[in-house]
Amino acid sequence: MADIVRGVYDTTKKKGENNADSKGSLDFDKLECADTVNSRRSKGRASFVLRKTFLKPIENDLRGQKEKNFYEDFWSGKAPHLGPASIAAEFIPKYFGFEVDTVKQNTFIKLDNLEDPFQKPCVIDLKIGTQTYDEDADNDKIAKQIKKFKYQELLGYRITGMKVYDVHHSEYRLYEKEYGRHLTNLNAGHGLMNFFFNGRSIRIDAIRSIKSKLQNVLCWFENQNVYRFYGHSVLLIYEGNIEEENLGVPTSKADVKLIDFAHCYKSKPEENRKDLGSIKGLKNILKVLESIEQFCDGIEVNTKGS
Numbered sequence: 001m002a003d004i005v006r007g008v009y010d011t012t013k014k015k016g017e018n019n020a021d022s023k024g025s026l027d028f029d030k031l032e033c034a035d036t037v038n039s040r041r042s043k044g045r046a047s048f049v050l051r052k053t054f055l056k057p058i059e060n061d062l063r064g065q066k067e068k069n070f071y072e073d074f075w076s077g078k079a080p081h082l083g084p085a086s087i088a089a090e091f092i093p094k095y096f097g098f099e100v101d102t103v104k105q106n107t108f109i110k111l112d113n114l115e116d117p118f119q120k121p122c123v124i125d126l127k128i129g130t131q132t133y134d135e136d137a138d139n140d141k142i143a144k145q146i147k148k149f150k151y152q153e154l155l156g157y158r159i160t161g162m163k164v165y166d167v168h169h170s171e172y173r174l175y176e177k178e179y180g181r182h183l184t185n186l187n188a189g190h191g192l193m194n195f196f197f198n199g200r201s202i203r204i205d206a207i208r209s210i211k212s213k214l215q216n217v218l219c220w221f222e223n224q225n226v227y228r229f230y231g232h233s234v235l236l237i238y239e240g241n242i243e244e245e246n247l248g249v250p251t252s253k254a255d256v257k258l259i260d261f262a263h264c265y266k267s268k269p270e271e272n273r274k275d276l277g278s279i280k281g282l283k284n285i286l287k288v289l290e291s292i293e294q295f296c297d298g299i300e301v302n303t304k305g306s
């Protein structure tokens, strides 16, 4: 396989000098398809993994350009308080440039493979925000998006896919987009609880780790007024291999990342426009995690008392 050197993004270079030179090529037919929870393989747009790198196909239009621009803007360090020097550097995937499949004319952005540090990654994709359509979307587009999940505005999040390693059956339970679409404001929390149930117990250790990382994401949104996103997701990941994780420990290996920036808007700080949709969604997810925690604590008290 040829070397992966195309479009290398080097943040040490000055503005204008960065990346995008075509010095090599990848044989896409030989790459391993990524096991994403929100699969677009059926639409013929698979993502790939190459060692520690995740190659995400971007649309050949403004959406793709916006996502690529966001990563380049964020990691360029032009606004360090928003980018590499900010708390967000912990939860925005690292960006390594892009790659073009010249045969199929697809462009891929190269990101950190977020599943790589885990042996049995359990992953949920939560699309956050009170609207999933652009600020200038027409009525048809708005209606189409609302139809996908009518509780989006109320909850500020929905499940668009998940995979959970079931230790009882030694296999993954997979949930596609349809699973989340059939939940309502009354049982969306059960969907989240299901994500932490590994066939034997609720992974309260993972919930605790994820909660504290999620609070950092919320804190960033509450304190920044430059970026606004639509149709983006927060990805929650925990280690499903309980041999790797010692059950009974208060917290365990987990990660929280923001992904999918195809609908990214940027405004001047003086306009003071916060991303209120993301804030609402993150607060509601945190509330659900807290109530699962309380539920588990209650079970523990009851068992100890009996």
Ligand SMILES: Nc1ncnc2c1ncn2[C@@H]1O[C@H](COP(=O)(O)OP(=O)(O)OP(=O)(O)O)[C@@H](O)[C@H]1O
Pocket (backbone or CB within 6 Å): 034, 035, 036, 037, 038, 039, 040, 047, 054, 056, 057, 093, 111, 112, 113, 114, 115, 123, 125, 161, 233, 235, 259, 260, 261, 262
């Ligand atoms: N950096 C990453 N590392 C590992 N997996 C990732 C990464 N980024 C995305 N994924 C996986 O790919 C899935 C889809 O990602 P993303 O939403 O960015 O793509 P998309 O093509 O815009 O999909 P959609 O339009 O359906 O939301 C995620 O749910 C996750 O499972």
Ligand SMILES: [Mg+2]
Pocket (backbone or CB within 6 Å): 038, 231, 232, 233, 260
């Ligand atoms: Mg997505």
